[in-house]
Amino acid sequence: MAKVTTSIITIGDELLIGQTIDTNSAWMAQQLNAMGIWVHRRVAIGDRKEDILETMAKEAAVSDIVLITGGLGPTADDITKPTLCEYFQTKLVQHEPTLQWVLHIFESRGLPLLQRNIDQAMVPEACTVIRNERGTAPGMWFEKDGKIYVSMPGVPHEMKGIMESYVLPQLAAHFNTPAVLHHTLITSGMGESFVAERLTAFEAGLPPHIRLAYLPSYSLLKLRLTAFGADKVTTAAELTIYFNEMKLLLEDITVADQDIAIGEVLGRILLEKGKTVGTAESCTGGQIAAWITAVPGSSAYYKGSTITYSNEMKMKLLGVKQETLQTYGAVSEETVKEMLAGALNTLEVDYAIAVSGIMGPDGGTNEKPVGTVWMAVGSRDAMVTVKHHLRYDRERNIQMTAVYAMNELRKLILQ
Amino acid sequence: MAKVTTSIITIGDELLIGQTIDTNSAWMAQQLNAMGIWVHRRVAIGDRKEDILETMAKEAAVSDIVLITGGLGPTADDITKPTLCEYFQTKLVQHEPTLQWVLHIFESRGLPLLQRNIDQAMVPEACTVIRNERGTAPGMWFEKDGKIYVSMPGVPHEMKGIMESYVLPQLAAHFNTPAVLHHTLITSGMGESFVAERLTAFEAGLPPHIRLAYLPSYSLLKLRLTAFGADKVTTAAELTIYFNEMKLLLEDITVADQDIAIGEVLGRILLEKGKTVGTAESCTGGQIAAWITAVPGSSAYYKGSTITYSNEMKMKLLGVKQETLQTYGAVSEETVKEMLAGALNTLEVDYAIAVSGIMGPDGGTNEKPVGTVWMAVGSRDAMVTVKHHLRYDRERNIQMTAVYAMNELRKLILQ
Numbered sequence A, B: 001m002a003k004v005t006t007s008i009i010t011i012g013d014e015l016l017i018g019q020t021i022d023t024n025s026a027w028m029a030q031q032l033n034a035m036g037i038w039v040h041r042r043v044a045i046g047d048r049k050e051d052i053l054e055t056m057a058k059e060a061a062v063s064d065i066v067l068i069t070g071g072l073g074p075t076a077d078d079i080t081k082p083t084l085c086e087y088f089q090t091k092l093v094q095h096e097p098t099l100q101w102v103l104h105i106f107e108s109r110g111l112p113l114l115q116r117n118i119d120q121a122m123v124p125e126a127c128t129v130i131r132n133e134r135g136t137a138p139g140m141w142f143e144k145d146g147k148i149y150v151s152m153p154g155v156p157h158e159m160k161g162i163m164e165s166y167v168l169p170q171l172a173a174h175f176n177t178p179a180v181l182h183h184t185l186i187t188s189g190m191g192e193s194f195v196a197e198r199l200t201a202f203e204a205g206l207p208p209h210i211r212l213a214y215l216p217s218y219s220l221l222k223l224r225l226t227a228f229g230a231d232k233v234t235t236a237a238e239l240t241i242y243f244n245e246m247k248l249l250l251e252d253i254t255v256a257d258q259d260i261a262i263g264e265v266l267g268r269i270l271l272e273k274g275k276t277v278g279t280a281e282s283c284t285g286g287q288i289a290a291w292i293t294a295v296p297g298s299s300a301y302y303k304g305s306t307i308t309y310s311n312e313m314k315m316k317l318l319g320v321k322q323e324t325l326q327t328y329g330a331v332s333e334e335t336v337k338e339m340l341a342g343a344l345n346t347l348e349v350d351y352a353i354a355v356s357g358i359m360g361p362d363g364g365t366n367e368k369p370v371g372t373v374w375m376a377v378g379s380r381d382a383m384v385t386v387k388h389h390l391r392y393d394r395e396r397n398i399q400m401t402a403v404y405a406m407n408e409l410r411k412l413i414l415q
Helices: A025-035 A050-061 A080-087 A096-108 A117-122 A156-174 A192-198 A200-204 A232-249 A262-273 A287-293 A313-318 A322-328 A333-347 A394-414 B022-034 B049-062 B080-087 B096-108 B115-123 B156-174 B192-198 B200-204 B232-249 B264-273 B286-291 B311-318 B322-329 B333-345 B394-414
Strands: A005-011 A038-045 A065-069 A093-096 A122-124 A127-131 A140-142 A145-150 A178-186 A210-217 A221-229 A254-256 A277-281 A302-308 A351-357 A372-378 A383-389 B003-012 B038-045 B065-069 B092-094 B122-124 B129-130 B139-144 B147-152 B179-190 B210-217 B220-229 B255-256 B275-281 B302-308 B351-357 B374-379 B383-389
Touching: A005 A025, A005 A050, A025 A038, A025 A065, A025 A156, A025 A277, A025 B210, A025 B255, A038 A050, A038 B049, A050 A065, A050 A080, A050 A145, A050 A254, A050 B038, A050 B096, A065 A156, A080 A093, A080 A122, A080 B003, A080 B383, A096 A117, A117 A122, A117 B192, A127 A156, A127 A351, A140 A156, A140 B255, A145 A156, A145 A322, A178 A210, A178 A232, A192 A200, A192 A210, A192 A221, A192 B115, A200 A232, A200 A372, A210 A232, A221 A232, A221 A372, A254 A262, A254 A322, A262 A287, A262 A394, A277 A287, A277 A333, A287 A302, A287 A394, A287 B232, A287 B286, A302 A313, A302 A333, A313 A322, A313 A333, A313 B302, A333 A372, A333 A383, A333 B311, A372 A394, B003 B049, B022 B038, B022 B065, B038 B049, B049 B065, B049 B080, B065 B156, B080 B092, B096 B115, B096 B122, B096 B302, B122 B139, B129 B156, B147 B156, B179 B232, B192 B200, B192 B210, B192 B220, B200 B232, B210 B232, B220 B232, B255 B264, B264 B394, B275 B286, B275 B333, B286 B394, B302 B333, B311 B322, B311 B333, B322 B333, B333 B374, B333 B383, B374 B394, B383 B394
Parallel strands: A005 A038, A005 A065, A065 A145, A277 A302, A277 A351, B003 B038, B003 B065, B065 B147, B275 B302, B275 B351
Antiparallel strands: A038 B038, A093 A122, A127 A140, A140 A145, A178 A221, A178 A254, A210 A221, A302 B302, A351 A372, A372 A383, B092 B122, B129 B139, B139 B147, B179 B220, B179 B255, B210 B220, B351 B374, B374 B383
16 A cells, blocks of 8 residues: 655745744644645745745655645735746636625624625636635645645645545545554653663564654653554554553653643543642742643643742742741742642642742843752642753743642652 | 855654754744845755655755755664765765764763764764854864865754854855845734735735735734835835835734734733733633743743633632623633733732633533633733634644733734
């Protein structure tokens, strides 16, 4: 069975000047992979006809499917549709169902209709129009010389709607795809090269159709096994054997045996044990709470947080003693211990996380340089305090602190 | 003056299966653009020799500079260096300063040294080695047939260190680049097509070397003017004239006249007015606080937050009445009003933001479907309440809510 391959083309100057981070491609790749379609290349190009034409031709030469996002909004910098007409040697025609849909949207929102909105119903005659349930710009499906091309708007939730409702089912019907399966183990506390050293024999013993990749992610390390095969059931069974072997080798440093965020790892443990959690955050400014509550259903174990940026709030909301703050400072083991005790009390939870640090770029001293962070995690019965010296920018320091702290609590609960 | 162009190649299977979102390319593009180097294309490919060789040749054919990230870590899935040797017809040799640097890092951390760490000092003989101050894998600068190639590790903060300390200064010295300048206006409260309608005459009057792009971002719309010119001062002056004209046309809907996050927009207003802010968050779970504190120096105006996921915490920390929760529910105008009053009181701040909603995927009812959110923003003297019906996934609903609420407070303060 031949491998079915896709190229993803993203159109838009905003991607080339770095104003927008491309999250569409990652989502599309995940969906395609899950159904056994391999993403061969991802290309981002600007809003220029020549580049679009050239890139479409190049990618169609190496891939079975060419997925295109971007360049379909109602504003004047969009040149994608005329370019598609040139590529497929067709012309723009008005598509009646799309026009009715656009009219319906504007009517129901009580907005006046502009010519540029009506123009959304103009589509290349050669395409199959795909209804965009979440916006006015439709998707367009083309076939040429045995290749499939789909053009979609770049707004993420509109693109996702079109992919889910039409493109993915159609591709599944069109191709007989091989199984591509991934299984990821997340570890902490051991560097990439040391993990690799421990896995040397295991990796050497992998068959050619199973690959291992090392993906550092904040303070964690993800180990991804990927298996290819003709049959999904057989491939999955084989992957499981190798995955379990790897898991056994790394048992002492395993955080999770699937690719989920640390907030979800922690949430599942709390849910299973019927325990609750809260946070007392200073330097992370709500990041830990936001990651805990990013998980659907987190209200079952998450009650609340206090974010205490000022000393006054540390005293008022968490009962940290003025003397402690004066003697040891806000970034100290003593302060995070009192923050933790205060959080357990104030938030009435079984477990809590308390952090205080200096995330930068300013605010450091000789004694406590930027990147110094203290954390305390625990319950009324057990507590751990940890100090870190982080060396990154503000954003990354905050994220690293959040991951470290959540992982410390995970370890403490499982002890 | 010819336009200097770059292609960015990102190597790594994790990008093609969607496990990792590529943030490196956006950062690189921003830096290059600021110095007048145009990013022509961005390509993501897998860890396969043939793809790497072919893509390097293709990109070098259309760009002056080829920047490559990824594939240089200490683990076995890295095939980039041997492939670079093949491309540049050279061989791997040991680079003594890199070896000393690796030895130094491992010694100072008290870690044993593995062969794979020592191998980090093996580099293609044809390259100029660039010290990686933040890791063990060095950057590599190549020149061939008048084109420049730079290979860097994919770990973001390592790549950034190498770019800032060496690559960007070297490129600036090497090329005589044109000025490429951007200026962005952020608006809210008017759809893309209506803004475009209002700007029709303005846009038609733009000279060919100044372009306007529409970039929707959550509930906001960014309007970016880009100018190209031989001379930076002249180009900037000309861009400013057009930007001010556009700003005047959109004065009633302007959020900010530069491309900064809503947290920073709000922070600057608070700083200027010498006022403080706090948040009382339910459904956003700390996201608003996290975005406010993402701004360096935010401790000058941000004191703290309470995140009250449970009804008990809404009552205990914010003084929301049990009767209110029973009669109207947690997601109601009455509840967010009381949350706001409680936040102003508890957090002792001048302004506060209170939100409560149902972010999904579960938890909706017929009366209050998923996506229903109530927000109250204000001070002791003035308050606004707003209800929204959001139609996205949990993550986006949370982010939209945070942007809406922060923008409501911005408007209220400026009234």
